[in-house]
Amino acid sequence: MSSPDLQPCFMRIRSNYPTFSDKERKIADYILENPQNIIHGTINQVADDIGIADSTVFRFCKRLGFKGYQAMKIALASEMVESMQDIHEKIQADDNEKTVTEKVFHSNIKTLEDTLKVVDEANFKAAVKTILSAQRVEFFGCGGSNIIALDAYHKLIRTGVHVFAQTDTHLQLMSASQLTSKDVAVLISHTGTTKDILQILEMSKENGVKTVGITGFAKSPLSENVDIPIFTLSDETDYRSEALASRIAQLTIIDAIYVNVMIARKGAGKKSLQKVRNAISSKRL
Secondary structure, eight states: OOOGGGOOHHHHHHHHGGGOOHHHHHHHHHHHHOHHHHHHSOHHHHHHHHTSOHHHHHHHHHHTTOSSHHHHHHHHHHHHHHSOOOTTOSOOTTOOHHHHHHHHHHHHHHHHHHHHHHOOHHHHHHHHHHHHHOSOEEEEEOTHHHHHHHHHHHHHGGGTOOEEEOSSHHHHHHHHTTOOTTOEEEEEOSSSOOHHHHHHHHHHHHTTOEEEEEESOSSSHHHHHSSEEEEOOOOOOSSSOHHHHHHHHHHHHHHHHHHHHHHHHHHHHHHHHHHHHHHHHTTOO
């Protein structure tokens, strides 16, 4: 796990892209499409290619967390060497079933590898600790993210922690209204801009509830307002959106939280897990 300061250049651009101004997006698009031009060119050449001032490019580098253009160039060059772009990643309309399947698998693997690089260790530890000390833990998500919330409930109920999840957005809001400062709300939203989730976040903060956010964007209303943000990273393709790819990372984040909680609970966790196994054993032939 790494801190945001160690995130590769491409990841910084993609995670902050929704917050960029029009000029910043022009620079971001140029870098994503022409990384070799950055590595081999000067700031003046890049600025001329884009049609903006050198100072604008420099400020963009600072916005990403680099000391300047040269620092960004070095980081980008290192990233290109460490992970050459997979020319087979993009799915073509005439790909056969086996090729499409392989590309989907490779894309999911890349999503997990990229997400592991951006998960902040301190935040992850804090999330696990907060869940362990909570009186009640409730997972919230809408649409596809609700499936992740239900999966979290399905896993963590085995630990003995008092976990809850609702499917209906009205029921989620009603349930959130009953949370207290002794509880934890885990809010899941790829974009971090889902109105229902932000409404639950606002209510949770008003009630003093500790909040954990799982999202794909470092600059979003969700990530900037929860107590503990955890980030995922995924790429969008012609046949699959970022949100669809990110669910693999979200599920894996939940898996990691579950295992950490189970280990921390030691004997109590094992006892609870055995109770669940005994309860559902009667459902098998």
